[in-house]
Amino acid sequence: MNITLSFFDLLIIIGMVTGVICSILLFIKSDKKTSNKFLGLGILGFVWLNTKTLLLSLNLWDIHGFGYFPNGIELALPPLFYFYVISLLQSDFKLRGKDWLHFVPFFLSQAYAIVVYIAIMQTQLPLEKSMIANSFHFNRIKLADDQLMALSGLVYLYLAYRYIRKYKDWLSENTSDTQFSELGFLKVAAVWMFFSLLYTVVNLVLNSVLHESHEFRWRLGHLIVATLVYYLGLVGYKNSDVIPTGFTSQSQKKPKRVQDPITLEVVDNLDQILKTNKVYLNPNLSLQELAKSLEVSDATLSHVINTHYQKNFRSFIKQLRVEEVKKRLLDGSLGTLSLLGLAKECGFNSEASFYRIFKAETGLTPKQFLSQHSSPPPSSKD
Numbered sequence: 001m002n003i004t005l006s007f008f009d010l011l012i013i014i015g016m017v018t019g020v021i022c023s024i025l026l027f028i029k030s031d032k033k034t035s036n037k038f039l040g041l042g043i044l045g046f047v048w049l050n051t052k053t054l055l056l057s058l059n060l061w062d063i064h065g066f067g068y069f070p071n072g073i074e075l076a077l078p079p080l081f082y083f084y085v086i087s088l089l090q091s092d093f094k095l096r097g098k099d100w101l102h103f104v105p106f107f108l109s110q111a112y113a114i115v116v117y118i119a120i121m122q123t124q125l126p127l128e129k130s131m132i133a134n135s136f137h138f139n140r141i142k143l144a145d146d147q148l149m150a151l152s153g154l155v156y157l158y159l160a161y162r163y164i165r166k167y168k169d170w171l172s173e174n175t176s177d178t179q180f181s182e183l184g185f186l187k188v189a190a191v192w193m194f195f196s197l198l199y200t201v202v203n204l205v206l207n208s209v210l211h212e213s214h215e216f217r218w219r220l221g222h223l224i225v226a227t228l229v230y231y232l233g234l235v236g237y238k239n240s241d242v243i244p245t246g247f248t249s250q251s252q253k254k255p256k257r258v259q260d261p262i263t264l265e266v267v268d269n270l271d272q273i274l275k276t277n278k279v280y281l282n283p284n285l286s287l288q289e290l291a292k293s294l295e296v297s298d299a300t301l302s303h304v305i306n307t308h309y310q311k312n313f314r315s316f317i318k319q320l321r322v323e324e325v326k327k328r329l330l331d332g333s334l335g336t337l338s339l340l341g342l343a344k345e346c347g348f349n350s351e352a353s354f355y356r357i358f359k360a361e362t363g364l365t366p367k368q369f370l371s372q373h374s375s376p377p378p379s380s381k382d
Contacts, residue, residue, distance in 0.1 A: 008219055009057050012050055015226030019047040022233030029240045034093060038084035039236045045080060046229040048073045053222045064124045068133060070117045072109030074149040078156035079103055081193065085160040085186060089167045092248040105152070109145050112136075146204060153197040157190055164190075170247055173302055174287045176280065176317035177349065185235040192231065196224050266304050269294050280320040283349040287313045321347040322361040329370050339366050 026040035052071055060066040079102035087093040116136045120129045133139070164186060203217050273293060279285055291301040305316050324346045337345070343354040343366075358366055 004058075006057070008223070009054065011223060012053055012057070012226050015229045016047045016050050019043045019229040019233050022237050023047070025237050026240055033087070033240070034095075035084055035088035036236075036240050038080055038087055039232065039240075042077060042080040042084055043229055043233050043236065045073045045077050046225060046232070049077070050222065050226060050229070057219075062126050065121070067126075067129065068113075068117050068120045068138070070110060070113035072106060072113045072145065074106075074145055075109050075152065076103055076106035078149070078153040079106075081189075082156040082160050082163075085163055088186070089163065089247055090249065105148060112141060143204075146200070150197050150200045150204065153193065153200075157194055157197070161190060167247055172312040172314040174298075174313060176285045176314055176321075176347070177283060185239060189228075189232060189235070192228055196221075196228055199224060266294070266296060266300070267308055270301075270304065274320065278324070280317045281324070281345070281347045283344075283347050285317060285347070317347070318357050319361060322358055325358065325366070326362070326369065329366065330373055 023040040023044045026036040026043070030037040030040065048071060051069075055061050055066055055069065082102075083095070083099070116133060116138055119136065120132050123129060123132070199221055203221055206214075206217065273279060273290075279290060279293070282289075287302060288298050291298045294301060296304075302313060305311060305313055309316055311319070325343060328342055328346065340351050340354070343351070343358075348354040348357070355365065358364075358369075362369055364372065
């Protein structure tokens with residue numbers, strides 16, 4: 001059997017090796033966060049999926065023991081990504097007994113693949129292997145697996161997206177800590193997975209219409225998967241130490257309806273504590289903490305901010321911090337401090353979030369703002 005390593009095979013192998021290394025590193029850090037386990041398993045799942053590609057591309061399929069090797073991992077990937085998102089964002093996440101139901105399709109598919117493999121291993125003749133596989137309707141079942149994987153992938157991506165939106169809504173209403181908004185990699189990963197699944201759907205449709213699987217489309221699809229493995233491995237490890245916020249299973253319940261009308265007393269007390277204590281300078285200020293200091297409920301304070309100031313909690317606090325930065329820039333408080341040092345004194349906890357928020361609020365960078373509002377030097381007269 002002639003085995004040649006093409007450039008395509010090399011790319012697939014690089015993606016697989018990267019995935020294995022990142023998975024090991026994630027498992028080492030799994031004692032810190034449950035999400036690292038789910039991501040590590042998900043990446044290993046993608047790696048395992050690509051072994052199918054190499055079996056065909058390297059002409060290993062007809063070698064006894066390699067062909068029909070049991071691999072039904074496709075159906076485990078969508079729920080693994082979904083649980084990764086939940087466990088990353090929800091600080092009290094625990095895998096419950098009923099959550100294992102999400103993996104029933106995978107267990108059934110894998111059990112079927114094992115049964116077929118055991119039956120096929122009874123002979124070394126390729127023709128007899130093909131006949132045994134046909135008796136198990138192997139090609140039809142595997143096509144059904146691919147179709148179910150594409151469908152379930154889209155469903156779980158939607159569920160993950162909805163959960164991310166719920167998390168961001170909670171974040172805006174309950175915390176002013178801007179570091180937790182730096183989770184853009186989740187959106188990138190979800191978009192990449194969506195287009196990968198969309199490509200799979202288009203391929204399945206074309207295969208059905210054209211009654212053939214074009215090698216170029218097949219290779220491109222697997223390169224997309226390999227790239228996804230590479231990306232998930234790198235960004236997953238980079239964010240393996242991200243600490244979840246106080247977003248819990250209880251946070252997802254609808255807040256209690258506010259019965260008391262907004263009173264001027266609540267607004268006055270809020271304005272007073274903001275002016276005198278400047279609590280917004282605390283980078284970890286939360287809605288709960290501020291409500292406790294005002295002796296009102298979380299729901300009441302949230303309702304006051306949303307209704308009276310027409311902003312959510314996070315936007316409200318961000319605006320106050322930007323105003324504080326502007327004030328200190330104009331009164332010369334910058335002194336020997338760097339812009340980042342000043343920003344941290346005003347409640348920002350990262351350089352990236354400070355510049356992004358300041359530009360969004362003022363339309364200018366801090367340096368542009370300082371340049372536009374600094375007094376010109378007095379002109380000399382003869």
